[in-house]
Amino acid sequence: MSNLLVFVEQRGGCISAVTREILSVASCLAKEFGVELHALVLGDDMLASSSDELTDYGADRIFLAEHSDLGTYLGETFSSVIVSTVKLGDYRAVMFPATAMGKDLAPRVTAMLDTAMATDVTQLEVSEGELEITRPVYGGKVFAKMRFTAFPAVISLRPNAFSPKKSSGAGHIKNIEVSLPSTEGHRVKEIETLGRKNLDVSEAHSVVSGGRGMKEPANWKLLEDLRDALGPESALGASRAVVDAGWRPHGEQVGQTGKTVAPKLYFAVGISGAVQHLAGMRTAQTIVAINKDADAPIFSVADYGIVGDAMEILPILAEKVGQLNSEEY
Amino acid sequence: MEIIVCVKRVPDTETRIRILEDSSEISSEGVKYITSPYDEFALEAGVRMKEAHEPVCLTVLTLGGERAQENLRNALALGADQAKLLRGSITMDGLATAKVLAKEIDSTKPDLVLFGVKAGDDDQQQVGPMVATLLGYKCATNVSNFEIHESVATCQRQIEGGTEVIELPLPAVITVTKGEFEPRYPSLRGIMAAKKKPLVTKDVEVPESRLIMTSLEYPPERDGIHMIEDGMDGIAELVQLLREEAKVL
Numbered sequence: 001m002s003n004l005l006v007f008v009e010q011r012g013g014c015i016s017a018v019t020r021e022i023l024s025v026a027s028c029l030a031k032e033f034g035v036e037l038h039a040l041v042l043g044d045d046m047l048a049s050s051s052d053e054l055t056d057y058g059a060d061r062i063f064l065a066e067h068s069d070l071g072t073y074l075g076e077t078f079s080s081v082i083v084s085t086v087k088l089g090d091y092r093a094v095m096f097p098a099t100a101m102g103k104d105l106a107p108r109v110t111a112m113l114d115t116a117m118a119t120d121v122t123q124l125e126v127s128e129g130e131l132e133i134t135r136p137v138y139g140g141k142v143f144a145k146m147r148f149t150a151f152p153a154v155i156s157l158r159p160n161a162f163s164p165k166k167s168s169g170a171g172h173i174k175n176i177e178v179s180l181p182s183t184e185g186h187r188v189k190e191i192e193t194l195g196r197k198n199l200d201v202s203e204a205h206s207v208v209s210g211g212r213g214m215k216e217p218a219n220w221k222l223l224e225d226l227r228d229a230l231g232p233e234s235a236l237g238a239s240r241a242v243v244d245a246g247w248r249p250h251g252e253q254v255g256q257t258g259k260t261v262a263p264k265l266y267f268a269v270g271i272s273g274a275v276q277h278l279a280g281m282r283t284a285q286t287i288v289a290i291n292k293d294a295d296a297p298i299f300s301v302a303d304y305g306i307v308g309d310a311m312e313i314l315p316i317l318a319e320k321v322g323q324l325n326s327e328e329y
Numbered sequence: 330m331e332i333i334v335c336v337k338r339v340p341d342t343e344t345r346i347r348i349l350e351d352s353s354e355i356s357s358e359g360v361k362y363i364t365s366p367y368d369e370f371a372l373e374a375g376v377r378m379k380e381a382h383e384p385v386c387l388t389v390l391t392l393g394g395e396r397a398q399e400n401l402r403n404a405l406a407l408g409a410d411q412a413k414l415l416r417g418s419i420t421m422d423g424l425a426t427a428k429v430l431a432k433e434i435d436s437t438k439p440d441l442v443l444f445g446v447k448a449g450d451d452d453q454q455q456v457g458p459m460v461a462t463l464l465g466y467k468c469a470t471n472v473s474n475f476e477i478h479e480s481v482a483t484c485q486r487q488i489e490g491g492t493e494v495i496e497l498p499l500p501a502v503i504t505v506t507k508g509e510f511e512p513r514y515p516s517l518r519g520i521m522a523a524k525k526k527p528l529v530t531k532d533v534e535v536p537e538s539r540l541i542m543t544s545l546e547y548p549p550e551r552d553g554i555h556m557i558e559d560g561m562d563g564i565a566e567l568v569q570l571l572r573e574e575a576k577v578l
Contacts, residue, residue, distance in 0.1 A: 075458070075468060100488040104470040107423065107455040111462035116422055116539035119453045132543065137421075137451050141346045142355065143546050146421070150539035185481070185498040186467050193491035200489035206577070230578075250473065250508060251487065256342055256449065257366050257507045265577040275342050282548065286575040288567070289554075299554055303575065304567055308559035316561060320568040324578060 002092030002151070004030050006059075007082060007105070008041040009097055013049035017203065018097040020057055020164040022157050025124050026095055027058025027167045032126045035092065036060040037169055040085050042078055044071030048173070055171030057164070062171065067178040072188045073101050077180045079108040085176065086113060091152040093131060098156040099202070110154040117154035118146055120260070122161040122283065139256055139279030159203050160262045161283075201235045201252055206265040209237030209254055209281070213270020213291055213310055217247040222314035223269060229322040230265075237261065237281070239271045255280035269310045273298025290314075330385045330477075331439035334375040335430060335460075336368040336404060337419075338397045339450040348545045355545065364400045367445025373510040374503075375443050376408035378477060386410050388439070392417055392429055392535070398528060405523035406515035412528040420538035423455030429533050430456065431463035439500065441482070446471050446504040454504075461502035469495050473508025 004026050009016040023039065030037040039059040041047045047064040054062050065081050082105070086094055094109065096102035098120045110117040122143070123134035130147050133155060137144050201207055208227045210220060220236075227234045238248040240255050254261055256276040266284035271277060273289070273296055281287070282301055289302035290310050299305045306313060340346065341361040349356050364372075372389065379385040389404035391397045392415045401412035415433060419426060434442055442464075444457035461468030469475075473492075475484040482501055485508070486493040497503075515523075555570070557563045572578040 075470075079462075100471055100486070103454050104458060104468075107458040108462045108468070110424060110455065111427065111459040114424070116424060117453070117455055118421075118540060119455060135452075136548075137545075138340065138346045138355070139342050139449070139452075140548065142348060143548055144421070144542055145544045145546070147541045147543055148539060149541060185496065187496055189483070189494040189496055191488075191491060191493050203489060251490075253507070257370075260452075265571065265575075279342060286571065286577045287551075288571070299556075301551060302554050303551060304555050304557055304570065306557045306559055306563060306567065313559065313564060316564045317568070320565055321578065324568055324572060 002033070002090055003036045003038055005038045005040060005086065005089070005091045005094045005152070007094065007096045007102070008039050008050065008054065009099065009101060010041060010043060010050050013046035015050050015053055016097065017164070018099060018157070018159040021159070021162040022095050022097060023054065023057035023059065024165040024167070025157070025162045027169065029124060029126060029131070030058070033092065038063065038089065040082060041065065042070045042081055044068050051171065051173050055169050056166050058167045058169040060170040060172065062173045064173060064175050065178045066175065067180060069180055070178070074183060074186065074188065075104050075108050076183055076186065078105055079112060080181050081178055082109050083112045086152060093153040093155055096154070096156040098158050102156045106154050106156045113152065115152055115154055116148050116150040119156045120158045121155050122158050122262070124155070136283060139275070140260070140282045158262055160205065160264070199233065199235045201237045201254060202259045202261050204235035204263055205233040206230045207235055207237045207254070207261055207263045207284070208267045208269065209239070209271060210242060210269050211239035211271030212241045214242070215311070219311060220248070222311060222318070226267065226314055226318040226321065229318040229325065231325060239277050268298050268302065269314065271298055272296045273301065330382050330441065331437060332375050332378055332385055332441045332443065333388045333390050333434055333437070333439045334372050334404070334409065334443045335390050335456070336372065336400055337365045337391060337448045338362050338393050338400045339365045339448055342449060348547065352544050353542050362396065364403060365445050365449040367447055367449070367506060369445070369512040370507060370510045371443040371445045371505040372404055372407060372409070373512045374475070374505050376513070377510065378441065379408060382477065388413060390430065390433065391415065392419055392426055392533070401528055402523050403515065405526045405528070406519040407513060408519065411526055414528065414530045415533045416530055417533040417535040419535070420540070421451045421453055421542065422538035422540045423453050424459055425536040425538055427456045427459035427463060429535050431460045434460065435464055441477070441499060442466065442502045444502065444504045446506045457502055457504035467497040467501040468503070469497055469501070470504040471506050472503050473506050474510070475503060
């Protein structure tokens with residue numbers, strides 16, 4: 001009986017969007033395999049308040065690991081709790097979000113369990129009775145389908161690659177005993193966040209991304225207006241050129257040496273579409289390119305394109321999008 | 330202080346990737362190979378630590394084929410003191426690679442091991458933290474900047490929506506991302522000196538991969554671009570299409 005275990009990313013009892021996405025696909029897989037879906041929550045407080053939502057998204061068993069030292073993420077403490085939990089059960093797969101935390105945590109867990117891991121997976125299926133994953137390689141130019149010969153299979157899932165879907169699980173809750181290894185001077189000193197308006201580009205449903213074609217930093221106001229018009233699930237992105245020029249922070253950079261994003265909607269404004277940039281956004285569901293240069297390579301991957309002056313197009317676009325959204329109310 | 334930087338030889342992103350007939354490998358014909366871009370940040374970090382904390386022995390290490398010597402010579406030209414090639418096969422199974430590297434690294438017990446946060450070919454992002462776990466070293470990943478003071482590394486970790494400042498007592502593994510450590514160009518003097526620096530080759534056995542690739546596919550063809558006319562009407566049409574056709578608004 002090889003169950004599925006999902007590591008839950010949460011803050012103050014609220015589970016993250018990507019966690020809902022993972023639970024949704026895991027719930028489908030669990031049904032196909034005829035096994036249970038288990039969820040593991042780590043934190044220092046209010047863990048029980050996440051259990052209703054976890055049940056709504058398919059969790060049959062919910063393990064709550066509450067400890068005052070689990071309030072802040074630290075690779076060693078989190079991995080030790082996860083590994084103890086995995087060893088107490090019989091799991092076919094352990095799933096993580098491919099976020100900064102997940103990408104730090106999952107490899108540690110894999111090494112401790114002496115198993116194999118696939119990162120940044122965009123598809124998960126049952127094929128011939130086995131778990132098969134699909135993940136992008138070579139900067140997203142090619143997709144690899146893979147299977148595991150080691151178990152539990154450790155998998156990290158790309159945010160926004162899977163749709164959240166409710167499906168009630170059995171929801172049995174169990175509080176687990178936590179005993180943590182000493183961390184010997186390894187500690188988080190502080191966390192600096194960019195502020196409330198700044199949803200990370202890798203988590204956003206819509207991305208408004210600007211490049212050199214925006215001409216100067218002051219013009220970013222136009223991109224911000226479009227982002228605001230698109231709603232709270234939107235974020236700004238940037239090309240390497242404008243980050244290197246100091247116009248935008250590195251956290252916004254999309255591309256080979258920046259972030260890889262897979263939003264529903266990606267606006268590439270004043271971005272030529274160099275291969276290194278494409279590596280970071282080519283799996284976006286819908287790509288809109290706005291560029292003065294009709295020969296810009298970005299037009300070869302975009303779904304929609306306008307050749308024109310971004311500075312003139314952006315305000316009109318923001319207004320029309322805003323109107324559309326206000327028609328809802 | 331002893332520092333080891335691990336690098337990987339990968340195809341250049343500019344390269345056109347073609348899948349071979351049997352669809353589980355890519356063609357190496359006409360492919361240009363480079364050192365993985367993130368590994369260049371790690372190497373730069375290693376060289377700067379060396380400059381700041383002499384005496385330091387900076388070793389560059391790679392697992393790969395014979396041609397990886399080229400990448401090692403480049404690293405020596407940038408400032409590494411010595412290089413080691415572990416000749417063996419690489420797969421997408423990060424733990425197989427990590428076991429081989431960890432065994433080699435453990436034989437010298439360095440204070441600091443640096444990796445790029447991910448490799449430019451398989452993007453698996455596993456080997457660094459796996460090596461740390463196997464060695465029992467502390468580890469911080471996705472670090473854009475760090476400093477070492479009295480055997481403690483203070484690192485800036487890039488997380489969603491911000492930066493985390495984390496302190497790690499050495500020995501430690503740090504995986505480096507873009508930020509402070511913009512790579513330098515090798516000087517002519519560095520290139521000449523590299524020819525005389527030690528480069529050792531050793532054959533190693535790599536454990537079998539426990540990830541089996543069943544196929545490689547190109548991404549689904551996008552339908553082809555729908556060009557919209559510039560101007561008020563065109564933009565209005567675009568918004569309608571995004572709402573009704575693409576269903577993303």
